[in-house]
Amino acid sequence: MFESTRQAITAFMEESGKSQRQLSKEIGLPTSVISQFLNSTYPGDNQEVAKTIEQYLSVSKERLNIVSGINFYPDLYNTKETLFCCYYSHRHNDISLISGDAGAGKTTALQYYADTHTGVIFVTANAYITTATAILGLICKKLGRQVPGRRAALMNTLVEQLSGANRLIIIDEADHLSLDALQAVRNLNDEAHCGIVLSGNDKIYRQMLSPRWGYEFEQIRTRIIVRKKVYNEYTxxxxxxxxxxxxxxxxxxxxxxxxxxxxxxxxxxxxxxxxxxxxxxxxxxxxxxxxxxxxxxxxxxx
Structure with missing residues (x-):
């Protein structure tokens, strides 16, 4: 009765390369339910499972047909400026800053560097990841380490893991970070000697350059020799x-x-x-x- 749905989802898995585990996350059904449904052994409401799968396929099939035709262009000026920050910080275990207009390709270039180089830890701050504990904990998770409850222990764990490893940490959307978080990132660079790239909008740039933000930001600014800005200006x-x-x-x-x-x-x-x-x-x-x-x-x- 549900053979057409089984054939459709099987064909979709072959075409998309998605596993049953991935489908489970996307559809919202347990992996065991999908497996049993495909094997005609599911004891529950097969009608409801088939309906859920068909609804999922109605959108997902369209995604496979989306026309891309967009090239990643490494010689784009904004991309070159962003990649320079990555190369510099990775090679010299230093901090660099890339800031500027939203949508100017910073994240795409940063992800490209992370995908094409080993030893890169890519994290993204947001409205909920603003504090020192939050950003250090996110870096710790990316390293596959258990996150200690106390901040001092968290910093010690990261320093132990990163010291002498010549790793690069890319923090995208760094304009979300509080002063305390930026100081913690600076301390991590000081103690572990790992490269760090801070990427964000003009807010972070203005904070570090303007005297009105005080001595604390001055301490961070003077550690950053490479400061690049990108704009939505193209040829x-x-x-x-x-x-x-x-x-x-x-x-x-x-x-x-x-x-x-x-x-x-x-x-x-x-x-x-x-x-x-x-x-x-x-x-x-x-x-x-x-x-x-x-x-x-x-x-x-x-």
């Missing part, structure tokens, strides 16, 4: 490499959007517009980009 050549195969009109449209909004916005708009064009069996044109922008952002550029 036509860069966009041609990021979005290969597009005509000049589309490149011009995306260039204007990337500079006015962000490269992230241009990428997202392109992905959706390309999907629409593919569904219509048409080559991507400015009309698709304009219609998609109006639909997603509620406005179009003049």
């Amino acid at each position: 036509e050549k860069e966009l041609e490499t990021i979005f290969p195969g597009l005509n000049q009109a589309c490149i011009g449209y995306l260039l204007k959007l990337a500079c006015a909004e962000s490269l992230r916005t241009a990428r997202k708009l392109y992905e959706v517009a390309a999907e629409v064009a593919a569904a219509q069996k048409q080559a991507l044109a400015v009309k698709h980009l304009r219609d998609t922008q109006k639909q997603l952002l509620g406005e179009v550029m003049g």
